[in-house]
Amino acid sequence: MSHPMHHLSDDTSDRLYTPEELASYAAAEPPADEPGGVSRPDPLTDPISDVEHTVIRPRPVLPPPPAAPATPPRQVTPAGPSAGPPSGPPPAPPARPAGGPPSGPPPGAPPSAPPAAPPAAPPATPPAGAEPKRFMTATDFLDRRADAAEPGPATWGWRGRVRRWSGGAIKPRMGSAERAYTQDRALIQKDFDGPVTIAFINPKGGAAKTTGVLAAGYTFGTVRGGGVVAWDNNETRGTLGIRGSRSSHTKTTKELLADLDKFSDVSQSRIGDLGSYVRSQGDAHFDVLASDESANVTGQIHADDFNSIHQLLTRFYRVILVDTGNNMRAENWLAAADAADLLVVTSTVREDTGYSGLWMLDALQDAGYQNLKYKTVTVLSDPSTTVDSKLAADLVDVYQQRTRGVYRVPYDPALVAGSVLPYNELSHGTRMSWLRACAGMASAL
Numbered sequence: 512m513s514h515p516m517h518h519l520s521d522d523t524s525d526r527l528y529t530p531e532e533l534a535s536y537a538a539a540e541p542p543a544d545e546p547g548g549v550s551r552p553d554p555l556t557d558p559i560s561d562v563e564h565t566v567i568r569p570r571p572v573l574p575p576p577p578a579a580p581a582t583p584p585r586q587v588t589p590a591g592p593s594a595g596p597p598s599g600p601p602p603a604p605p606a607r608p609a610g611g612p613p614s615g616p617p618p619g620a621p622p623s624a625p626p627a628a629p630p631a632a633p634p635a636t637p638p639a640g641a642e643p644k645r646f647m648t649a650t651d652f653l654d655r656r657a658d659a660a661e662p663g664p665a666t667w668g669w670r671g672r673v674r675r676w677s678g679g680a681i682k683p684r685m686g687s688a689e690r691a692y693t694q695d696r697a698l699i700q701k702d703f704d705g706p707v708t709i710a711f712i713n714p715k716g717g718a719a720k721t722t723g724v725l726a727a728g729y730t731f732g733t734v735r736g737g738g739v740v741a742w743d744n745n746e747t748r749g750t751l752g753i754r755g756s757r758s759s760h761t762k763t764t765k766e767l768l769a770d771l772d773k774f775s776d777v778s779q780s781r782i783g784d785l786g787s788y789v790r791s792q793g794d795a796h797f798d799v800l801a802s803d804e805s806a807n808v809t810g811q812i813h814a815d816d817f818n819s820i821h822q823l824l825t826r827f828y829r830v831i832l833v834d835t836g837n838n839m840r841a842e843n844w845l846a847a848a849d850a851a852d853l854l855v856v857t858s859t860v861r862e863d864t865g866y867s868g869l870w871m872l873d874a875l876q877d878a879g880y881q882n883l884k885y886k887t888v889t890v891l892s893d894p895s896t897t898v899d900s901k902l903a904a905d906l907v908d909v910y911q912q913r914t915r916g917v918y919r920v921p922y923d924p925a926l927v928a929g930s931v932l933p934y935n936e937l938s939h940g941t942r943m944s945w946l947r948a949c950a951g952m953a954s955a956l
Contacts, residue, residue, distance in 0.1 A: 695950035699734045706825040707956050710833040710851035715867035719892045721751050723857045724834040725932045730949045731830050732797030738829040739797035744847050745836040746811050752801025754932055758790035765803040782827040795934050814842035854887040859894040865906045872913050887914040890948050893922040918948035
């Protein structure tokens with residue numbers, strides 16, 4: 512008995528076929544060696560096949576099987592000792608709603624496949640740019656533990672005395688001042704992505720640039736444990752070399768520029784080779800690179816000279832503090848401003864030095880320097896024991912608007928002489944103020 516061919520849309524997945532029909536279906540597909548035939552690789556022996564240019568002919572569609580004779584549905588009765596043959600007339604089919612299509616298959620139709628399950632919803636995709644959720648890694652675990660760790664017991668004030676008198680049996684927590692001190696040190700000690708350059712700027716002399724560079728060098732050096740250099744980038748002659756600790760040599764940037772070829776081979780140059788050009792500050796744990804101290808009035812530092820020295824220092828130091836001159840139009844001054852990761856405006860609580868710093872920010876803004884507010888902090892130093900409180904408040908207010916932070920440094924008699932800075936004689940207030948200022952610098956980097 513022959514049957515007409517049906518389209519691909521016919522559902523034949525749950526129908527039964529006779530062996531003769533299956534044999535005729537297999538014979539209807541052309542062999543692989545005939546024109547139009549397809550050689551289908553065995554997936555177990557040839558998992559990768561080149562089907563890029565293969566044209567696959569559609570396989571012939573199976574004919575539907577013959578309709579089975581209509582048989583009355585079998586009635587299933589509960590199993591049990593009293594179960595017997597069904598009695599009475601068969602149950603009536605369910606009523607069909609009026610005016611609607613039949614609610615079931617017509618009598619005599621073959622059993623149909625169960626309805627297909629609804630397609631699964633596609634997995635939710637995160638919004639563009641969002642990081643996919645992941646499990647906590649071992650590093651995440653350690654970071655979480657470190658963030659949740661409480662600071663150690665108190666060592667300052669009455670809390671520290673109670674801890675010492677009790678032999679450690681009573682451990683009061685740190686007070687607010689000691690906790691802030693610990694947090695400032697942690698900020699200064701943080702890891703940077705690479706060497707960082709901080710330029711101290713103010714075009715007016717006497718604005719505490721050199722003092723600020725030495726105090727910051729002392730703070731960064733002692734708290735971080737080294738890797739810090741203070742560099743006098745004056746275009747002619749600066750005073751950083753005579754304000755820092757003396758050395759057994761008198762070499763400066765002038766001699767270093769003349770000997771730069773010694774450091775051209777990166778594989779052969781070492782940080783110890785710089786020892787005859789920089790001046791160690793001993794227990795302050797930082798070095799000083801002085802500007803030219805010769806009496807020659809013809810030599811100057813140009814932009815290319817600055818870039819060459821800066822590139823060399825970034826190979827050996829993590830923190831580079833640049834003391835700039837007073838000429839904003841000098842090549843090396845502009846080169847330092849371009850290379851700096853952070854600018855520090857230094858000023859005393861005086862109207863002329865405060866005005867000079869603001870004028871400099873206006874000039875940099877007009878010259879096209881971007882994001883000055885977020886790239887600059889301010890350090891205001893008291894020039895004497897008594898200062899104009901109204902002027903100090905005005906300077907703090909205006910510099911708060913122009914820079915990301917303002918830090919006050921009290922007057923310190925150890926800085927009055929203008930000679931070698933006595934780091935061990937700095938007052939407690941000066942040390943704490945510079946610790947807070949350097950923590951602000953580190954948090955901005």
